[in-house]
Amino acid sequence: MSATPRIDLASVTRLTELADYIVPFTIRVMCDLAVADHLVEGPLPVDVLARRIGADPAALTRGLRALAGRGIFTEVEPEVFGLTPLAEPLRSDHPFSVRECFPLMPPDIYSWARLTHSLRTGETAFGHVHGGTRYYDHFADHPYECVRFERSAESVNPFVLRTVAPALDLAAARTMVDVGSGHGTFAAGLLVRHPELRATLLDLPHVVAEAPQVLAHAGVADRCEIRGASFFDPLPAGADVYLLKTIIHDWPDERAAAILRNVRTAARPDSRLVIIESVSRYGNHDDTGKVMDVKALALFGGRTRTEQEFRALLDDAGFRLLRVTPTSSMSVLEAVPAVPVPENGPTAGSPAVAAAGRSV
Missing domain, CATH: 3.40.50.150 (Vaccinia Virus protein VP39)
Structure with a gap:
């Protein structure tokens, strides 16, 4: 007879946070758009920020609010956003900047979507998705992605x-x-x-x-x-x-x-x-x-x-x-x-x- 599972809502909440990929993807987009660089001088209204980075104000608000709820950026007043300590390393000029650390690279993302293949076979998901191509061989024919990876x-x-x-x-x-x-x-x-x-x-x-x-x-x-x-x-x-x-x-x-x-x-x-x-x-x-x-x-x-x-x-x-x-x-x-x-x-x-x- 199986044991009755414990009711532990904190564990459910924590597991949900760890399994979520919405926040990680949103962070990566904010890095691509250099959002933190535009908030160095202080908070900005979202319409001003959107104009500077080339984004839709309403969509940008939704992304920033999702991250602000996790302590990355802060909504200091309605639709006005600024930096937090967690957002500071997303600045390009930070001594330990991680802005370039999180590129959204489609070949990688397609591979992660097939991680099951790696766990079942021990083979790379990248090779499985990309016709047997090795990871670094791929970059020789894709210079833009190579530069992003190296950075x-x-x-x-x-x-x-x-x-x-x-x-x-x-x-x-x-x-x-x-x-x-x-x-x-x-x-x-x-x-x-x-x-x-x-x-x-x-x-x-x-x-x-x-x-x-x-x-x-x-x-x-x-x-x-x-x-x-x-x-x-x-x-x-x-x-x-x-x-x-x-x-x-x-x-x-x-x-x-x-x-x-x-x-x-x-x-x-x-x-x-x-x-x-x-x-x-x-x-x-x-x-x-x-x-x-x-x-x-x-x-x-x-x-x-x-x-x-x-x-x-x-x-x-x-x-x-x-x-x-x-x-x-x-x-x-x-x-x-x-x-x-x-x-x-x-x-x-x-x-x-x-x-x-x-x-x-």
């Missing part, structure tokens, strides 16, 4: 940098290769903090094309070299540090190991590998990495790994894991070469090398 990924870097920089010991390093660097905002932040450091940014050509302006804005362009290439191709050799920030979780074990072997081939015996990733742990604690693990399942085909799984991947690639340092955002994993390059490492003609590589 989304880069937008969290100021926060991640602030949290992980204290755990990164780069004082003795003089050269660094950022493998899968994106537009270079994370590397630029490290270079600002370490004036003696020089860096090579490596990512696909259509991705690093955006890097020069990022580096110039940070004032570190003279200490950077930019290379447009896949991280399945041979990497720049002999650097003090090889950085892999949020790369490994995008890939299944075989390809993740191929990336690490590529780094091992390029590394000196005294080089250091730094991996910045979420590390999965057993238990019921709230962890962004657990949520991102579902994203990796649905879109990329990778996964969030445990410390033991990282250790096994690194051992297979010829690295020895030294330490794992958790931070409030991600963990910093440090490894050093341990054995000669594995004889079965990736070769120029292997499928792994031929595949395109990207970061998230």
Whole structure:
């Protein structure tokens, strides 16, 4: 006989909030319309705000009221809206702005609508929806979506940098290769903090094309070299540090190991590998990495790994894991070469090398 369910209205309310996608979608539209940027000087009547952003006043009122009820924006008087602390990070000029973090990208949305396929089969919903196309291969033919994705990924870097920089010991390093660097905002932040450091940014050509302006804005362009290439191709050799920030979780074990072997081939015996990733742990604690693990399942085909799984991947690639340092955002994993390059490492003609590589 089944147990009688508890009557807990608070749980029902909380579950309804967590399952709702109306509020998340509305937040993303407000980001697209740059609503918070137009409220920096103070509250505005909705008709004025709508005129400035190119929206319908009545429709905009409905969206803003829905968010104001959740503490995002505030209706200070009828049809006059302003910012709240929760809305402030939606400003473009906020030090930890998340405005670019929440793009509404139809290819992603169609994939999430087929998440059931991923949970039933273990395959990506993205590939299922888009005829077997891999996530990052899609961007090569859709430059606008590629830029939006990269800006989304880069937008969290100021926060991640602030949290992980204290755990990164780069004082003795003089050269660094950022493998899968994106537009270079994370590397630029490290270079600002370490004036003696020089860096090579490596990512696909259509991705690093955006890097020069990022580096110039940070004032570190003279200490950077930019290379447009896949991280399945041979990497720049002999650097003090090889950085892999949020790369490994995008890939299944075989390809993740191929990336690490590529780094091992390029590394000196005294080089250091730094991996910045979420590390999965057993238990019921709230962890962004657990949520991102579902994203990796649905879109990329990778996964969030445990410390033991990282250790096994690194051992297979010829690295020895030294330490794992958790931070409030991600963990910093440090490894050093341990054995000669594995004889079965990736070769120029292997499928792994031929595949395109990207970061998230």
